[in-house]
Amino acid sequence: MSAGAAAPRGSQTLEQVKLEVASGGEPRADVVRDRILISWRRSRLWGVEPDALDPPYDQGVELDTMLGRAARPVLDRLAAALSGTAMSVLLTDRHGRVLERRVSDASLARHLDHIHLAPGFSYSEEHVGTNGIGSAIESREPFFVAGAEHFVHPLSGVSCAGAPIFHPVSGRLEGVIDLTCRAQDATPLMAILATEAAADIANEILDQVSSAERALLRAFLSANRRAGRAVVAVSKDLVMTNTAAAALLERADHVLLADRAAEIARQGRTHGDVLLSSGEQARLRLETVEGSPGLVLEVTLAKRARGETARAAAPPGRACPELAGSSGAWATTWATVEQCCRSGERLLVTGEAGTGKLALLVAAHRSWRQDRPLTVLDVAELGVDGALARLGRAPECCGTMLLRHLGATDPRSQVALLRAAWGLPRASVWVAATTAARSDGVSDLGPEVAGFFDQVVTVPPLRHRIEDLRELVPALLDRRVGQDRVRVEPAALNALLRHPWPGNVAELDRTLASALGRRPTGPIRLEDLPGSVHCTTARVLSGLEAVERDMIVRALVDCGGDKLLAASRLGISRATIYRKIRGYGILLEQEAHRAD
Template sequence: MNADHSCSEKGNRLVEQNERAVHHERSDAREAADRFVPAPAAPVAVGAAAARVALARESFLHDEDPAPGLVRAPILASWTRSRQFSVPTDHLELPYESDSEADSPLMRAARPVIEDLADQFATEPVSVILCDDEGVVLERRTGDSALRAQLDRIWLAPGFSYAEQYVGTNGIGTALEGRAPAQVFGHEHYVEHLEEMACAGVPIHHPVTGKLLGVLDLTCWRSEASAMMAATAATIARRIEEVLLEQSGRRELTLLHDYLAACRRGRGAVLAVSDDLVMMNDRARELIDPADQVPLLADATEAIRTGRRRQLLVDLPSGATARVQCRPSWAENGLSGGVLQVQLVSRASLNRPGTPSITTALPAAVGSGALWTKCAQTVDRHFRLNEWPLLEGEPGSGRTTLARATHQMHSPAGHVRVLDAANCGPRWIAEVADELHTGGGTLVLQHVDSLSAENALALADALEPYRESTDPERQWVVATRSRSSEADSPELAELLSCFPRSIEVPPLRHHIEDVAELVPYLLARLTRGADLHCSPEAMRVLMRNRWPGNVDQLYQVLRKVVARRRTGTIRPEDLPPETRAITRRVLTPLEAIECDAIVDALLDTDGNKAEAARRLGMSRATIYRKIRGYGISMPDGSEV
């Protein structure tokens, strides 16, 4: 929502929708249930026509195109996806989740509707089934014992996933894949054991955000299918969405009220954020570059979750710095989000005399992704203010490269020295002291967390006389260490106090889009400019890798490739086996961060998913789905 007046209009519409939903009777769903009388007359041809559909399916399974007009277009598209998923046609292989989300917003909204309809369908051979957005069955109601037994035989029961990637063409999975109602009858099912069934699935969307939450499905015997199945399922889904609106309306309205109040108080940039909603006024849309919105919202959302008012200073990829006032918004049932007031701070006041203005590109530090660029801009700002930063991150993430590149951008001919604390010997502290005494240039102290307690204190003593110096020629000192969740020793904590600014350098998987820039750059270095480039297919493989060793690992992989091929085009088969450990899709930066949090929790709990879910504040069903969706595996290689 971009304009103030549009926010007001949405607020009015939301109020009207709430009033209608609160007073809405369940007569529509009950009338649809009364109209749904199973009948032998099926909407898809029976007898000879059904046999032709069966023959068309057999032809398709033997890589032959069915004759035009025999198979409905949505079914043929679903068959094609099912084949791409490698779904077996002669048996079912379904994943099972023992713990479903019994208290999710979808379940809270659907439970009373389904319970009400269960009485209507008590004497009918039809089952009402509710699934989440992964196709996992959450609720199943039927009054027909024979149908219930058949559903158990085909595992259409709570805890099992009927997603298309596991079951092929069916009312639940096909509705999820197509994001639209789906009807599947008899031999239209991809798996042969389902040909006796008929089903109609309708997606359920959040009425405010439009997010897909799940599917409402009606399943019965093929011979009992009725033309009213799709209409009845749609009516039930619509009723569930109305209850969702009742449940979420107050929370959204509270946030909307606080947002509009902030817009009226001033003419600046105002945004409102919650877990599934973002609003901004015209001034925010004009002021904040689209590429800056992701890092700004990520930092602000994290601040709002603390429940306290806070002010942030956020460095943005475009080179701007934003001062953000974060004000949480509270509803009756807890935190509903927050309101952000954003002001861009002039960068001119941060520049030292004679230094160039900030740029988004650093020499020898390849990458233009939002998280990497934001990190580079932050390091650059500390250089221009001559503040000593601590760069934290995983090995190979580019901490030293970032410090070198920042120095080179401002002082290409200036002195830079890198001293690795991992090699600390009798003369190491003395070398640091000599560098500090000489002054000027840049000193990078690598891996300071590897120092012994005695050497950490000695280094702190060597740095102390220079840390508060106002000499404009004071040497810029950068320290690096690995990211760690363990508490620092007192000696290391005293050393790190010399570096009051801590900057986290993101791992490569958090800015995976930069692989497309890193690969040609590294290939040019390795081949000394020879004509070797990466094919789109091989690049997709590289971009779907998790890269636990970050840029260093990517460099080693390309070095192995170059050892076998010096010119031409790199194909997927040219890549070493280690690149096969890929994710199922390219993750967004926020998804990568969430995936890392789940992996860390699983490692901390020795693979105990229930305990990991508790630490992360999510249900076991949610963590199961995310583990499966992200393709997370334990270190021994077995999928958790």
């Protein structure tokens, strides 16, 4: 593919389409490539701003890793082949952080420095939008981005092709190899070269994989087939988890499990307990592996292992222990979901987008049915035929069957899906479904669907349980960066408490991600929050309006709320800034206190 091949196929320019997507619009399908459009939508959901480029920097990049050692000879060969050309070669880890950069053209090197495409900076989609590195990570496939196809305008001067690197034994994503050049120098060979280089690095990793790791993989696969529960394999440099373990464990738990399992093994025992990062106690069953120092672990939460009798003593009406929030509305919703899961009553969960409908159901399953499989069928992704096919193959021992986005299809298909789900044995399968509801409470389901369910519960929007935000903020930050690395200053927290959150918890999470992009460690301040948090307007802003609003908010924050000084810095009149403040509904913390 060449840079010219990526030109828009309609009358609109890519920049016009991009602004339309950034403001929540939907362009014609013939204007931009499908893969690019999907990535642009993800970028908008991340909260990436089209005119902003500020990737986070981590000076503690580790180069002496398995990936670094395997990639080095491939990078050497590729850099030598491209010597004298205006083409750079980059290696990143699985999070999009640049580990190495090879570039012989001084002018291109300066430009890459200008756009922060250098070791230590993160080029994940979450931080810089559509690009060859981050989009390859998200799609798990080679990804080419030409010039203006980048979501953020400062990257439109380059084209890039990234290819993911997978571990040949575990299948885990290890990193990305990327070729980047100026947009006018793009060539169809870039994507091919990147893909071949990724395969070469995977082969180098395979050469490093010992016979002990192969033995560990065989033992892990064997345990996964027979266990039917969370299985983890650990060694010095490798951690493998099955689907059940991935749903149960946080990233920090991998280290906890490895350390505790080694301690139990040294004591000559095969069973032991470990306290997970969530605060829950887990039971471990260890299996040694012949020919390998690694261990295979079966993991079961202690409260599940004790059986239903111990669980029944739990106080009714409490808030969900796995999800942040303790308000009455949240606790009442959780009590209904939990009771239905425990008794097997068929449940429909409705609510606005981003309220946490699926999270509640998964938490209920983990509380009461963790020892049995969880199946989530996303009707919006699978379509009716795909969902029906999956239902037809569902095992009778399935513990929980969740139909997500049930309202994404027509009423007749909704009935067909529910009839198929109701054919599963009720004694062993709990069936629940989620569907969206507008802010006025209107559901997207047909009138005959409600009769299929024993109970219907509506998850309250965040604005109706705003007091939970004080618990949600640290929980969401902890999930992203870990404990004690970052906190929110009182002025910023007050701004968050005043926002109406039309996108609910999902919008709050994106807002915090945006703030972390500006300040990855230390206290998050008022000026780190995106401009939307400071506004009360309900109308959807265009991309240009959003950029203008954010500039005004930032200037006001920098000037301590002084409108005249902010107008002077922006080069606009006093009348203009007052008109813009009223039009965008901008309310800063200082004004909020005066309004109380």
